[in-house]
Amino acid sequence: MTLAAHIYRHSKQLRNAPRQDHATLVRWFTHSSRPIASKGDDMSKLRQIKNKNICGCMSCSGFISSTSMLTRSYRAVNPTKVSNAGAKAEKTSFNGMVFSRGISCSDVQLRRRFSTNSGLPPHQELGMPSLSPTMTEGNIARWLKKEGDQVAPGDVLCEVETDKATVEMECMEEGYLAKIIHGDGAKEIKVGEVIAITVEEKDDIEKFKDYKPQSSDGPAPQTPPPSTPTKEEVVEKPITSSEPKAAKPSAAPQTDRVFASPLARKLAEDNNVSLSSIKGTGPDGSIVKADVEEYLASGKKEIPAAPSKADQATVSAINYTDIPNSQIRKVTASRLLLSKQTIPHYYLTVDTCVDKLTKLRADLNLIQEASGGKKISINDLVIKAAALALRKVPQCNSSWTNDYIRQFHEVHINVAVQTDNGLFVPVIRNADKKGLSTISEDVKNLAKKARENSLKPAEYEGGTFTVSNLGGPFGIKQFCAIINPPQAGILAVGSAERRVIPGSSVGEFSFASYMSVTLSCDHRVIDGAIGAEWLKAFKGYIENPETMLL
Numbered sequence: 001m002t003l004a005a006h007i008y009r010h011s012k013q014l015r016n017a018p019r020q021d022h023a024t025l026v027r028w029f030t031h032s033s034r035p036i037a038s039k040g041d042d043m044s045k046l047r048q049i050k051n052k053n054i055c056g057c058m059s060c061s062g063f064i065s066s067t068s069m070l071t072r073s074y075r076a077v078n079p080t081k082v083s084n085a086g087a088k089a090e091k092t093s094f095n096g097m098v099f100s101r102g103i104s105c106s107d108v109q110l111r112r113r114f115s116t117n118s119g120l121p122p123h124q125e126l127g128m129p130s131l132s133p134t135m136t137e138g139n140i141a142r143w144l145k146k147e148g149d150q151v152a153p154g155d156v157l158c159e160v161e162t163d164k165a166t167v168e169m170e171c172m173e174e175g176y177l178a179k180i181i182h183g184d185g186a187k188e189i190k191v192g193e194v195i196a197i198t199v200e201e202k203d204d205i206e207k208f209k210d211y212k213p214q215s216s217d218g219p220a221p222q223t224p225p226p227s228t229p230t231k232e233e234v235v236e237k238p239i240t241s242s243e244p245k246a247a248k249p250s251a252a253p254q255t256d257r258v259f260a261s262p263l264a265r266k267l268a269e270d271n272n273v274s275l276s277s278i279k280g281t282g283p284d285g286s287i288v289k290a291d292v293e294e295y296l297a298s299g300k301k302e303i304p305a306a307p308s309k310a311d312q313a314t315v316s317a318i319n320y321t322d323i324p325n326s327q328i329r330k331v332t333a334s335r336l337l338l339s340k341q342t343i344p345h346y347y348l349t350v351d352t353c354v355d356k357l358t359k360l361r362a363d364l365n366l367i368q369e370a371s372g373g374k375k376i377s378i379n380d381l382v383i384k385a386a387a388l389a390l391r392k393v394p395q396c397n398s399s400w401t402n403d404y405i406r407q408f409h410e411v412h413i414n415v416a417v418q419t420d421n422g423l424f425v426p427v428i429r430n431a432d433k434k435g436l437s438t439i440s441e442d443v444k445n446l447a448k449k450a451r452e453n454s455l456k457p458a459e460y461e462g463g464t465f466t467v468s469n470l471g472g473p474f475g476i477k478q479f480c481a482i483i484n485p486p487q488a489g490i491l492a493v494g495s496a497e498r499r500v501i502p503g504s505s506v507g508e509f510s511f512a513s514y515m516s517v518t519l520s521c522d523h524r525v526i527d528g529a530i531g532a533e534w535l536k537a538f539k540g541y542i543e544n545p546e547t548m549l550l
Helices: 003-010 012-016 019-028 060-077 107-114 231-256 262-270 289-297 309-316 327-342 355-371 378-392 436-451 528-543 545-549
Strands: 091-094 097-100 123-127 137-143 156-161 166-170 175-180 194-199 345-353 398-400 405-407 413-415 417-419 422-424 465-469 489-502 509-522
Touching: 156 194, 262 289, 327 422, 345 528, 355 378, 355 509, 355 528, 355 545, 378 413, 378 436, 378 465, 378 489, 378 528, 378 545, 413 436, 417 436, 489 528, 509 528, 528 545
Parallel strands: 413 465, 465 489
Antiparallel strands: 091 097, 123 194, 137 156, 156 166, 175 194, 345 509, 398 405, 417 422, 489 509
C-alpha cells in the first residue's frame, strides 16, 4: 500500500476533497516527489522533495517520519500556514487538509520511537511516578527486577519510597528490563525523571549498556565557548575593576572609626564593652574614661565577646551524628509548619471519667477472648466516640477553603502512629459505622503496615479528623496537638489517672479515674461554642459508653 493510499483511507477530509486535490496529493507522495501545481494551491510553492524516510512497509514509524519531513518542507516555503509542525504535533495542516498524527500506534509507542536517540532500537523510558498528591520526588528503596529480566504487565519492578509510604511500582507492558538508571537507595529523584529503560526484544538489551537519558527530545543546546578577549579588553578590564576597589577601603575607616582616649579604650577592653555603644562627651564627641565608667555604673550588660580559638576548638571536638531526614519527616515538617503558620489554632480541654469505659472494655475483651478475636483498647473506644461525636456535631467534620467551608458527609478518622521513620496517620474509614472489633482490627493492621513502611496511599489519604493518643502508650497527662491540614480539628488524648472525688457531705470522698482530652480547633471553621458542643458530645459517649451501641 502506498503512503498516499494509506492517508486517503484514514482521512475523512481527504475523502471529501475534490478529485483534483487527490491527484495532486498522490503525485506529491510518489518517489519522484514532484508536486504538481494546481490553481490556487499553495503546494505549487514546494520544490522537489525526495522522501527517503518513508517506510516501505508503511509502519507508523515511517508515516510519522514522512509527515514530519512534509511539515518541515512545507514550512520552509510557506511558514504562515503550518500551526504545529513535527512528529509530536497533534495535527498538521496543509491547504485545508489535515493529517492525523497516528493511525494505529498509541502515544506510548510513539514515545518509544521518537522520544530518545534515533540510533537506538524501540524502547520505553520509565519515569519516576507520582504516587501521591503531594509527591514531588521519591527514593528507590530496592529493585525487584534485574537488568535483562523479562517483565510482564502487573510485575512489580521496584519499591518506591514516596513522601508518605513505600509503594510498589508495577510494569505496564511486556518486554525486558534493559537498563536501570537509578539503582537501590537512589535519593531525591524528581517526578518524571527517567529511572529505567525497557525494550521489546531481548537482543536489544546490550545496546543500552551505556545509555544515558536525555533531558529533552532534542539535543541540549551547547553553550558557545567564550570568545578570546581582544587586546583592548585585556588592557581596559584591570583599569575599570581597580578603581572601585581603591575607593572602598578609604571610605570605610572614616565612618566606622570611634574616637576614644587610650585610657578609655583600655578600660572598655578589660570589661568587654564595645566603644560603639558608648556616647562620648569629650572633644569632638570622643570617649573618655568618665564615659566608660558611667556606662558600667548604669548596669548595662554588653553582648558577650566572640568565643576565643580555644573555645571554638572545644565546641568542634564535641561528637555528633547527622541523621538524614526521611521523606515522611520532610513532608511532616512542611505540613506542620504550614499548619501552625496559616491555621488559627485554639484549644479546649475537658476531663472525662473513664470508670464505665474501662469496665465495658473488660467485659468486651472477655467476649473477644472467648471468640478468638483481638482485644479492644481504650484508644479503639476513643476513636468510636470521636466518630459518633462528629456525626452528632457535623460542623467539626469540615475543612476550610477560601470560598466555602466543605462539610463532609462521611467520617474518616486518622490515627497518629509513631514509627522509626517518622509519624504516620493511617485512616479508619467510616469509623462511625464500624463496630469496635472491626475498628480494633483495622488500627492494628494499619499500625503494623506503618511501622513496616508499606502503607498505600488509599490507607492514609482522605481523613476528615485525627486522633492522637500519647496517654496510653507514654503516660502523657495532657498535651495540645497540631492540626493535620486540611482538616479542622484534632483530638489529643492524655492518660487516665486515679483521683480523689469529694462526696456530698463533709468527710466523704470517693475515687475515680479521669482522662484529659484536648481538642485543637481551626477557628475559621469551628467556633468556640461549636468546639465545646463537640467535646460535650464526646464526653457523653466516654462517660456513658453504652450509648455508643444505640
